[in-house]
Amino acid sequence: MPPTILESTMWCPICRHHDVLQMPTDACVFFHPCAGCQTLLRPKAGDCCVFCSYGSVRCPPVQQGAGCCVPAGTDGRPPAVAPSRN
Ligand SMILES: [Zn+2]
Numbered sequence: 001m002p003p004t005i006l007e008s009t010m011w012c013p014i015c016r017h018h019d020v021l022q023m024p025t026d027a028c029v030f031f032h033p034c035a036g037c038q039t040l041l042r043p044k045a046g047d048c049c050v051f052c053s054y055g056s057v058r059c060p061p062v063q064q065g066a067g068c069c070v071p072a073g074t075d076g077r078p079p080a081v082a083p084s085r086n
Pocket residue numbers: 012013014015016017034035036037038039
């Protein structure tokens with residue numbers, strides 16, 4: 001199995017700003033505020049996280065063939081909101 005890539009370059013679809021981000025292996029990132037235009041990026045339909053939609057590589061669980069955190073047999077949409085503790 002190839003090594004899992006944990007660093008992703010995320011391109012903002014609005015302003016083309018890009019950020020190099022470390023991807024967590026144990027969670028999905030549903031929302032990412034663009035540092036360029038402050039747009040809150042969210043996954044496209046059918047994608048589990050913003051890395052799969054806008055990143056240069058897909059998220060670690062998908063790379064490992066685990067299908068990210070979306071449980072099999074659902075409609076494929078991610079859970080509504082990831083709890084965030086700031
Ligand atoms: Zn942007």
